[in-house]
Amino acid sequence: MENRNRQVLLKRRPTGAPTAGDFEITDAPLPDPAEGDVLVRGIYLSLDPYMRGRISGVRSYARPVEVGAVMEGRVVGEVARSRDPGFGEGDYVLGGFGWQLYSAVLGQGLLKLDPAEAPLSTALGVLGMPGLTAYVGLDEIGKPKHGETVVVSAASGAVGAVVGQLARRHGARVVGVAGGSDKCRWVEAELGFEVCIDHRSADLGAALDRACPTGIDVYWENVGGTVQQAVFPRLNDFARMVMCGMVAEYNDVEPRPGPNLMSAVRKRLKIQGFIVGDRWQRFVEYRAMAAPLLRSGELKYREDIVDGLDRAPEAFIGLLQGRNFGKLVVKLGDDPTRRA
Amino acid sequence: MENRNRQVLLKRRPTGAPTAGDFEITDAPLPDPAEGDVLVRGIYLSLDPYMRGRISGVRSYARPVEVGAVMEGRVVGEVARSRDPGFGEGDYVLGGFGWQLYSAVLGQGLLKLDPAEAPLSTALGVLGMPGLTAYVGLDEIGKPKHGETVVVSAASGAVGAVVGQLARRHGARVVGVAGGSDKCRWVEAELGFEVCIDHRSADLGAALDRACPTGIDVYWENVGGTVQQAVFPRLNDFARMVMCGMVAEYNDVEPRPGPNLMSAVRKRLKIQGFIVGDRWQRFVEYRAMAAPLLRSGELKYREDIVDGLDRAPEAFIGLLQGRNFGKLVVKLGDDPTRRA
Numbered sequence: 001m002e003n004r005n006r007q008v009l010l011k012r013r014p015t016g017a018p019t020a021g022d023f024e025i026t027d028a029p030l031p032d033p034a035e036g037d038v039l040v041r042g043i044y045l046s047l048d049p050y051m052r053g054r055i056s057g058v059r060s061y062a063r064p065v066e067v068g069a070v071m072e073g074r075v076v077g078e079v080a081r082s083r084d085p086g087f088g089e090g091d092y093v094l095g096g097f098g099w100q101l102y103s104a105v106l107g108q109g110l111l112k113l114d115p116a117e118a119p120l121s122t123a124l125g126v127l128g129m130p131g132l133t134a135y136v137g138l139d140e141i142g143k144p145k146h147g148e149t150v151v152v153s154a155a156s157g158a159v160g161a162v163v164g165q166l167a168r169r170h171g172a173r174v175v176g177v178a179g180g181s182d183k184c185r186w187v188e189a190e191l192g193f194e195v196c197i198d199h200r201s202a203d204l205g206a207a208l209d210r211a212c213p214t215g216i217d218v219y220w221e222n223v224g225g226t227v228q229q230a231v232f233p234r235l236n237d238f239a240r241m242v243m244c245g246m247v248a249e250y251n252d253v254e255p256r257p258g259p260n261l262m263s264a265v266r267k268r269l270k271i272q273g274f275i276v277g278d279r280w281q282r283f284v285e286y287r288a289m290a291a292p293l294l295r296s297g298e299l300k301y302r303e304d305i306v307d308g309l310d311r312a313p314e315a316f317i318g319l320l321q322g323r324n325f326g327k328l329v330v331k332l333g334d335d336p337t338r339r340a
Numbered sequence: 341m342e343n344r345n346r347q348v349l350l351k352r353r354p355t356g357a358p359t360a361g362d363f364e365i366t367d368a369p370l371p372d373p374a375e376g377d378v379l380v381r382g383i384y385l386s387l388d389p390y391m392r393g394r395i396s397g398v399r400s401y402a403r404p405v406e407v408g409a410v411m412e413g414r415v416v417g418e419v420a421r422s423r424d425p426g427f428g429e430g431d432y433v434l435g436g437f438g439w440q441l442y443s444a445v446l447g448q449g450l451l452k453l454d455p456a457e458a459p460l461s462t463a464l465g466v467l468g469m470p471g472l473t474a475y476v477g478l479d480e481i482g483k484p485k486h487g488e489t490v491v492v493s494a495a496s497g498a499v500g501a502v503v504g505q506l507a508r509r510h511g512a513r514v515v516g517v518a519g520g521s522d523k524c525r526w527v528e529a530e531l532g533f534e535v536c537i538d539h540r541s542a543d544l545g546a547a548l549d550r551a552c553p554t555g556i557d558v559y560w561e562n563v564g565g566t567v568q569q570a571v572f573p574r575l576n577d578f579a580r581m582v583m584c585g586m587v588a589e590y591n592d593v594e595p596r597p598g599p600n601l602m603s604a605v606r607k608r609l610k611i612q613g614f615i616v617g618d619r620w621q622r623f624v625e626y627r628a629m630a631a632p633l634l635r636s637g638e639l640k641y642r643e644d645i646v647d648g649l650d651r652a653p654e655a656f657i658g659l660l661q662g663r664n665f666g667k668l669v670v671k672l673g674d675d676p677t678r679r680a
Contacts, residue, residue, distance in 0.1 A: 053606070060606050061577070224602065237401070243604040257597030262564065264583040264613035266393070266400050271611040273604035 005030050008099035008312050010065050013057045017251040017320065022055070023071070023313040031104035033083045038107045040077035040097055042332035045309070046124035047073065047316050048158070049222075052250040061275050071099035071312075074129060076113065076120045078336065084108065092337075094123045099312050101332055111283075115337040118294050125327030126294060126301035127287055130158035133244060133276040135286045137220070138166050140279075141272045142242045146171030148217035149236075151208070153227045155196055156183040156302070158327035159244060162290075163220045164193050165299055172218070175211045177204075177227055179322040186325075190300050199223075204230040218242065224249040225256075232259045235269060243273035250320055302326030345370050348439035348652050350405045353397045357591040357660065362395070363411070363653040371444035373423045378447045380417035380437055382672035385649070386464035387413065387656045388498070392590040401615050411439035411652075414469060416453065416460045418676070424448065432677075434463045439652050441672055451623075455677040457631050465667030466634060466641035467627055470498035473584060473616040475626045478506050480619075481612045482558045482582045486511030489552050491571055494562035495536055496523040496642070498667035499584060502630075503560045504533050505639055512558070515551045517544075517567055519662040526665075530640050539563075544570040558582065564589040565596075572599045575609060583613035590660055642666030 004027050011024040033039045054065050054072060065072050075097035079087050084107025087093070092113040097103040113123050125131065142163075144150050150167040154160040155176025164174045164187070176187040176196035184196035197207045208216075208230055215236035221228060224246025235241065249256060264271060293299035304324040306315040312330045319328050344367050351364040373379045394405045394412060405412055415437035419427050424447025427433070432453040437443040453463050465471065482503075484490050490507040494500040495516025504514045504527070516527040516536035524536035537547045548556075548570055555576035561568060564586025575581065589596060604611060633639035644664040646655040652670045659668050 061608075221601075228601070243601060243609075245605055246602045249600075249602060255600035255602065258600045260589075260595035260598045261561075261568070261583060261611065261613075262586045262589060262595065264611055265585055265615070266613070268401075268613045268615055268618065269583075269611075270613075271601065271604055271609075273601075273606070273608045273610075275605070275608055278608065 003030055004028070005100055005102045006309055007070050007101075008309065010055055010067055010069060010071055012067060013055060016253055018052070018055070018313075018317050020313050020317070025310055025313070028100075030102055033081055033104040035083050036106055036108065037083050037104045038079045038087050038093070038110070039081040039102060039104050040075070040093060040095065041080040042075045042077045042097060042101050042103070043335050044076045044121045044124055045073050045099060045312065045330040045332050046075070046128065047312065047319055047328045047330060048130070049245055049247040049250060049319060051316065052247075052320060061277065072096060073099050074124055075103075075332070076123050077103075077332075082107065087112075092120055094128070099309065101309060117291050120335060120337055121303055121305070121329050122294065122301065124329055125158045125303060126162060126299065127290055129276055130327065131162045131290055132279065132283050132286045133159050134162035134166055135290070136276060136279045136282055137242045137244055137274055138163060138170075141270070141274060142167070142218045142220065142240050144170045144172040144218050147173065149173045149175060149212050149214060150218040150220065151175045151177065151212065151216050151231055152193075152220040152222075153177045153199075153231075154222035154247065154322075155187045155191075155193060156325060157222060160220065160222055161187070161191055161301060161326075162299070164191055167218070168192060175208075177223075183325055186302065190302070199227050205234075208234055215239075220244060221246065223247050228259070232263070235263070235267060237267045239267065239269050241269060241271040243271060247320060247322075303329055305329050305331050307331050343370055344368070345440055345442045346649055347410050347441075348649065350395055350407055350409060350411055352407060353395060356593055358392070358395070358653075358657050360653050360657070365650050365653070368440075370442055373421055373444040375423050376446055376448065377423050377444045378419045378427050378433070378450070379421040379442060379444050380415070380433060380435065381420040382415045382417045382437055382441050382443070383675050384416045384461045384464055385413050385439060385652060385670040385672050386415070386468070387652065387659055387668045387670060388470070389585055389587040389590060389659060391656065392587075392660055401617065412436060413439050414464055415443075415672070416463050417443075417672075422447065427452075432460055434468070439649065441649060458634050460675060460677055461643060461645070461669050462634065462641065464669055465498045465643060466502060466639065467630055469616055470667065471502045471630055472619065472623050472626045473499050474502035474506055475630070476616060476619045476622055477560070477582045477584055477614055478503060478510075481610070481614060482507070482560065482580050484510045484512040484558050487513065488557035489513045489515060489554060490558040490560065491515045491517065491548070491552065491556050492533075492560040492562075493517045493539075493567045493571075494587065494662075495527045495531075495533065496665060497562060500560065500562055501527070501531055501641060501666075502639070504531055507558070508532060515548075517563075523665055526642065530642075539567050545574075548574055555579075560584060561586065563587050568599070572603070575603070575607060577607045579607065579609050581609060581611040583611060587660060587662075643669055645669050645671050647671050
């Protein structure tokens with residue numbers, strides 16, 4: 001165990017795209033667990049697009065990260081010292097420990113992870129918040145039916161990859177949209193999507209027409225921007241638009257105009273947003289469903305693991321530009337379950 | 341009975357706002373009912389905003405009216421001659437007979453009206469398609485709860501007046517938006533809305549802030565345009581936007597931009613459109629609920645009755661500009677149930 005902590009702080013609120021200078025990487029004293037606390041050594045830190053909202057200072061569904069505070073984020077870690085009788089040293093836990101190597105937190109309410117169930121890092125992605133997001137949004141809003149066409153943006157991402165695979169299990173025809181031919185190849189070959197369109201290709205509309213000859217019944221919105229503009233007019237009557245995020249617009253200083261909503265009347269569209277934080281009560285149910293699929297190989301995933309806390313700001317900046325390929329995770333320290 | 345028919349035809353598709361020259365008023369031979377038909381003498385013709393869509397030639401949920409064809413519309417009429425044993429002369433019926441004085445149509449499937457249940461003309465408004473629209477949209481999408489704030493645009497119109505009254509019966513706080521102080525006064529005094537805002541007033545946003553100090557939980561969208569722009573940013577978390585129509589934009593040649601949809605994620609909005617034509621199966625249920633309320637005076641309504649088929653084009657043009665006050669109906673001929 002180190003005898004110093006290390007943290008990434010929000011130095012100032014970014015305007016437009018975040019830069020390295022918006023963050024400060026600093027040493028700090030090792031936190032001291034109080035009675036009931038555990039000291040957690042971080043192993044994996046999750047970086048997710050929603051964090052852009054948290055540092056913008058705009059009123060939203062969650063309180064923003066204060067300037068000067070440790071950046072927020074979910075972490076899988078190992079209990080290094082325990083003052084909670086429910087936890088022992090060496091237990092693996094998931095919690096919102098933030099962008100730092102160590103944290104002292106109340107043991108109560110922490111989720112213990114069994115490394116025999118699935119690799120620890122998956123608790124941040126396919127079996128974590130992004131996976132639950134996909135499950136809840138499809139189950140409660142998208143409701144894909146057998147034979148329907150489901151379009152998933154950011155298809156190779158942590159959420160999109162699960163959305164498409166679950167939609168296929170409902171018998172839907174799944175079309176992905178992703179940035180770059182390598183991602184598209186993986187989405188088609190590994191995840192089994194019918195086709196995956198590179199959104200950087202010249203004519204996205206024509207590509208969607210070819211990929212969705214009978215129109216689009218469910219659109220999973222992760223990105224907004226030009227993909228939304230191309231998908232919207234191709235929605236079928238009674239289509240559902242699952243509003244999960246619009247990462248391509250998160251760095252915008254002024255919001256772009258959206259689609260004219262008269263189509264929602266004519267086509268009886270349902271455009272509905274949700275926040276996975278409202279649905280944590282379904283996390284256990286989701287993991288019980290998904291973990292066996294993961295172990296059997298029916299549910300595939302890919303991680304993009306960046307080594308070392310100091311690289312978190314740069315990795316996060318890249319995430320907002322789609323530079324990651326798979327669930328973006330920062331490795332904070334040794335994973336004892338993956339030692340050779 | 342006249343021995344000639346009279347009809348309003350679509351002469352050409354309007355670009356922008358329709359003008360009198362887009363219609364042709366013409367005499368025609370009296371139609372001859374075949375076996376199984378009834379000859380209907382029209383009494384009341386309903387004029388409704390949706391008709392603007394039918395004459396635009398744009399692909400939509402219903403086939404457009406062809407150029408040269410009789411304008412479509414619902415009519416309450418009297419059976420003048422019957423070749424269907426299920427109908428006798430003098431029966432009152434509701435059907436899609438169009439903008440004309442007489443029509444010969446299959447008796448099968450026509451709804452018979454009992455003038456003792458409610459005035460005949462109400463089958464076109466408060467107890468007709470507009471009333472059913474309000475009922476279905478609130479019941480299936482808006483779902484107002486006790487204490488929530490419901491904003492209704494075109495509040496004095498055929499749909500809006502019913503929406504607000506039904507929402508009040510759910511215990512909601514109802515705020516109307518209408519065009520002009522006379523309409524607003526009626527909405528407040530007669531329909532009992534908490535307040536009604538004149539959308540022509542200088543600062544619609546500030547007026548909404550005053551009228552909705554805790555934000556907006558349900559927005560009933562009848563108009564689009566500047567009202568939509570003012571309401572959208574004031575929607576609460578988990579608000580429902582019932583997309584019924586956007587009449588202020590029906591004459592637009594190019595669609596206006598809509599709101600940026602990232603709010604739908606942050607606020608978990610549901611924006612959902614519907615078409616009452618998908619829900620005719622609930623018409624009988626609606627009338628059974630609403631007719632007693634109408635007779636007891638608990639459900640109020642107002643009609644704007646224009647005399648004579650020849651005035652239908654001008655009345656329809658005015659409808660799209662909000663010139664009517666209450667449900668717009670054209671009186672085609674004598675109503676025997678209203679003789680002194």
